Amino acid sequence: MLKLENVQAGYGNIIAIKDINLEINEGEIITLIGANGAGKSTTLMTISGVISARAGRILFKNEPIEKKPSDEIVKLGICQVPEGRHIFPQLSVQENLDMGAFLRKDKANIKKDLQYVFDLFPILAQRKNQEGGTLSGGEQQMLAMSRALMARPQLLLLDEPSMGLAPLVIKQIFEIIKQINTENNTTIFLVEQNANQALHIADRGYVIENGKITLSGPANELLENSDIQKAYLGI
Amino acid sequence: MDYFIELLFSGLTRGSIYALIALGYTMVYGIIGLINFAHGEIYMIGAFTAFIVATVLSIYGFPLLAIVVVAGVAATVWSSAYGYTIEKIAYKPLRHAPRLSPLISAIGMSIFLQNYVLLAQTSDFLPFPELIPEFAFMEPVAHIVGSSDLVILVTTTIIMLILTFVIKFTRIGKAMRATAQDRTMAMLVGINVNNIISATFIIGSALAAIGGLLIASHIGQINFYIGFIAGIKAFTAAVLGGIGSIPGAVLGSLILGLTESFATGYISSDYEDVFAFSLLVLILIFKPSGLLGKAETQKV
Numbered sequence: 177m178l179k180l181e182n183v184q185a186g187y188g189n190i191i192a193i194k195d196i197n198l199e200i201n202e203g204e205i206i207t208l209i210g211a212n213g214a215g216k217s218t219t220l221m222t223i224s225g226v227i228s229a230r231a232g233r234i235l236f237k238n239e240p241i242e243k244k245p246s247d248e249i250v251k252l253g254i255c256q257v258p259e260g261r262h263i264f265p266q267l268s269v270q271e272n273l274d275m276g277a278f279l280r281k282d283k284a285n286i287k288k289d290l291q292y293v294f295d296l297f298p299i300l301a302q303r304k305n306q307e308g309g310t311l312s313g314g315e316q317q318m319l320a321m322s323r324a325l326m327a328r329p330q331l332l333l334l335d336e337p338s339m340g341l342a343p344l345v346i347k348q349i350f351e352i353i354k355q356i357n358t359e360n361n362t363t364i365f366l367v368e369q370n371a372n373q374a375l376h377i378a379d380r381g382y383v384i385e386n387g388k389i390t391l392s393g394p395a396n397e398l399l400e401n402s403d404i405q406k407a408y409l410g411i
Numbered sequence: 412m413d414y415f416i417e418l419l420f421s422g423l424t425r426g427s428i429y430a431l432i433a434l435g436y437t438m439v440y441g442i443i444g445l446i447n448f449a450h451g452e453i454y455m456i457g458a459f460t461a462f463i464v465a466t467v468l469s470i471y472g473f474p475l476l477a478i479v480v481v482a483g484v485a486a487t488v489w490s491s492a493y494g495y496t497i498e499k500i501a502y503k504p505l506r507h508a509p510r511l512s513p514l515i516s517a518i519g520m521s522i523f524l525q526n527y528v529l530l531a532q533t534s535d536f537l538p539f540p541e542l543i544p545e546f547a548f549m550e551p552v553a554h555i556v557g558s559s560d561l562v563i564l565v566t567t568t569i570i571m572l573i574l575t576f577v578i579k580f581t582r583i584g585k586a587m588r589a590t591a592q593d594r595t596m597a598m599l600v601g602i603n604v605n606n607i608i609s610a611t612f613i614i615g616s617a618l619a620a621i622g623g624l625l626i627a628s629h630i631g632q633i634n635f636y637i638g639f640i641a642g643i644k645a646f647t648a649a650v651l652g653g654i655g656s657i658p659g660a661v662l663g664s665l666i667l668g669l670t671e672s673f674a675t676g677y678i679s680s681d682y683e684d685v686f687a688f689s690l691l692v693l694i695l696i697f698k699p700s701g702l703l704g705k706a707e708t709q710k711v
Contacts, residue, residue: 226598250601262596264589275589278582279601327600 177202177363178223178254178331183232183242185222192218194387196232200331205357205364207374207395209408210384216367217259219384220333223365224256225249236331251279253330257337259367261320265309269300272308272319276326286326293322296352314345321349325356331363332356338370346370350377371408375399383408417555418676419669424560424629426668427567431622432645433652433660434574435494435615441591441655442611444510448517449497450619451642452524453490457620458539458627458637459528461486465540479542486620493524494616495609503605521639528635535634542628559629566625570618571661578657583610591655647691653704662702666690 178200186192193215200206210216221227223234225246234242241249255276264272273293277286294301297318303311311319317337324332334353338346354377357364368374375381375395383391383404391404398404432454439447461482468478501520505513543559578584590597590607598604626641627633644667652663667687674686694701 224599226595245603246598247601247603250599256599258596258599262593262599264592264596266592267585267588271585275585275597275600275602278586323600 177237178365179233179235180219180223181233181235183219183222183234184230185218185227186230187218187227191230192387193222193384195389196384196387197389198382198392200363200365202363203357203361204379205353205366205377207366207368207371207378207381208384209368209371209374209381209404211407212369214384215387216384217335218387220256220258220335220365220367223249223254223333247279250327253328254333255324255327255329255331256333257320257324257335259335259339261313261316263308263311263316263319265307267308268305269308269311269319270304272323273300273326276323279327285328289326289328293325296325296355297322314341314349317341317345317349321352321356329362331365334364334366336367336369338368338373346373353377371404372399413555414676418672420556420560420564421676422669422672423665424563424668425672426648426665427563428622428626428629428641429645429648429668430661430664431567431570431618431625432641433649433664434657435619436646436649437652437654437657437660438587438611438615440649441657442587442608443502443506443513445502445513445517446646446654447497447502447612447615448514448642448646449501449520449524450494450615451638451640451645452521452528453494453497453616453638454619454623454641454645455528455633455635455638456493456524457486457490457616457623458633459532459623459635460489460620461542461624461627462537462539462633465542469540475542475544478540482542483621483624486624487617490616490620490623491613494612494619498609498612503608521642525635525639532635536632537634539627539631539633541631542624559625563625563629566621570621574614574618574657577614583607587611644687647687650701651690651694653701656701656703656705659701659703666702 180196180198183196184191184194196219208216208219218227222229225244229242233240236252236254241252264275267275273290280286299315300319300322303315308319321337337349341349350373353364353366356362366374366378375398378395380393381395381398382389432450435450436447439445464485465478465482468481497520501516502513505516543562545553546558549558549561578587586597586602586607587610590602590604594604645664648664648667649660651667652659652661667690670686670690671683675683
């Protein structure tokens with residue numbers, strides 16, 4: 177479904193990702209794990225077209241998208257929940273969700289999807305008219321994910337959904353990621369520092385170090401890999 | 412008492428013109444964090460466009476209402492085209508440059524436009540045709556409130572209401588707010604940020620052009636330099652109210668207009684600018700974020 181071939185990107189003089197190759201098939205949960213500054217978020221921002229790729233190709237359903245602007249990429253069905261959630265602070269929860277469906281015109285289905293995310297996260301229904309900036313961290317993560325779901329994505333990019341959250345909330349978030357994947361057949365690309373949780377729900381995983389993919393394979397094999405255990409799982 | 416009311420209305424009139432210009436400053440700042448110093452020139456170009464169209468039409472003897480409408484539309488469209496083009500030429504290529512670069516580009520644009528109008532027109536003050544007639548029903552209060560004051564107040568009130576509605580409830584308004592609050596996220600939900608920035612410049616320019624038309628016909632003369640001083644005043648008003656805040660720009664403008672009016676009326680017109688800018692100094696000392704602005708927190 178999505179294929180990155182030798183993708184290179186960066187900021188100013190800094191090259192953050194040097195040579196990324198990876199492939200995501202329809203219906204999969206794929207995780208990308210790595211340390212701080214390894215290039216995880218840059219990879220996602222490059223896929224979303226916020227940062228432009230300096231070299232290499234990005235194919236979505238065999239169509240090159242690396243030159244497309246971000247709004248066209250969203251239109252194709254690739255949505256991202258960025259690191260730090262990026263809630264619109266002075267828009268209400270409802271308005272934040274409306275923004276998620278910005279490019280859609282099918283009013284009836286939007287209404288249905290709104291009900292769907294309110295069922296997933298009932299707390300959001302209660303806080304509908306509250307400003308997004310006043311929510312707690314966990315609630316903001318729920319809102320950020322719901323906002324992305326409002327676009328009916330085919331491929332959902334999640335950047336560190338567990339960051340800064342209490343263990344119980346993390347567990348809930350990961351369960352819902354799994355649920356979104358099975359219920360809607362939404363393909364998920366999950367970037368995480370929390371390698372243990374991520375590998376437990378993922379089908380396959382990639383490891384990124386200093387802007388390069390150094391290891392990849394089925395998630396259960398990566399969990400057994402002694403290098404990964406030492407570097408990311410703390411075993 | 413009559414004198415007080417007269418000053419009050421003249422202050423409100425002045426304030427609402429400032430508000431029409433200040434909105435452009437504050438909206439552009441809200442979206443791209445730039446003080447668009449060329450914005451005053453947009454207002455001046457609006458006044459000049461209205462001047463040319465109105466003069467030509469009145470030579471051919473068109474009815475007053477037709478002249479006002481055509482001149483207003485022409486000024487709005489032409490100024491918007493300028494605003495749009497300025498952004499594309501002078502600011503868009505510097506989108507990722509350090510913040511100082513677009514600011515200097517804006518000052519350059521302002522000087523360029525002033526001199527361009529100076530060369531194309533003249534440095535003399537030109538008499539602006541009287542577009543707003545003296546209404547008969549205003550006769551009894553004409554010594555306190557002029558007809559043009561009334562027209563300016565009513566027009567700006569209507570425009571503010573429309574603008575509020577657009578920003579609060581329409582698709583483009585929501586997209587503008589979202590872009591102002593978090594540009595990266597706006598891109599990630601599929602908003603074409605370039606279009607939103609262009610729309611902001613167009614709306615701001617249109618408002619300034621209407622301000623230019625109204626004030627020029629109120630005062631009765633224009634020249635190439637009017638944009639500079641009006642721009643500085645409107646900018647002061649925007650900072651006073653909290654730059655980036657739309658209600659703040661309106662509030663700041665009204666306060667500035669009233670201050671100037673009362674200072675002129677009760678003290679001396681020589682001190683008009685002293686009071687206006689003292690107000691700016693005071694607000695910068697005691698509430699740097701402005702009356703309704705949010706304090707910007709720098710995350711470390």
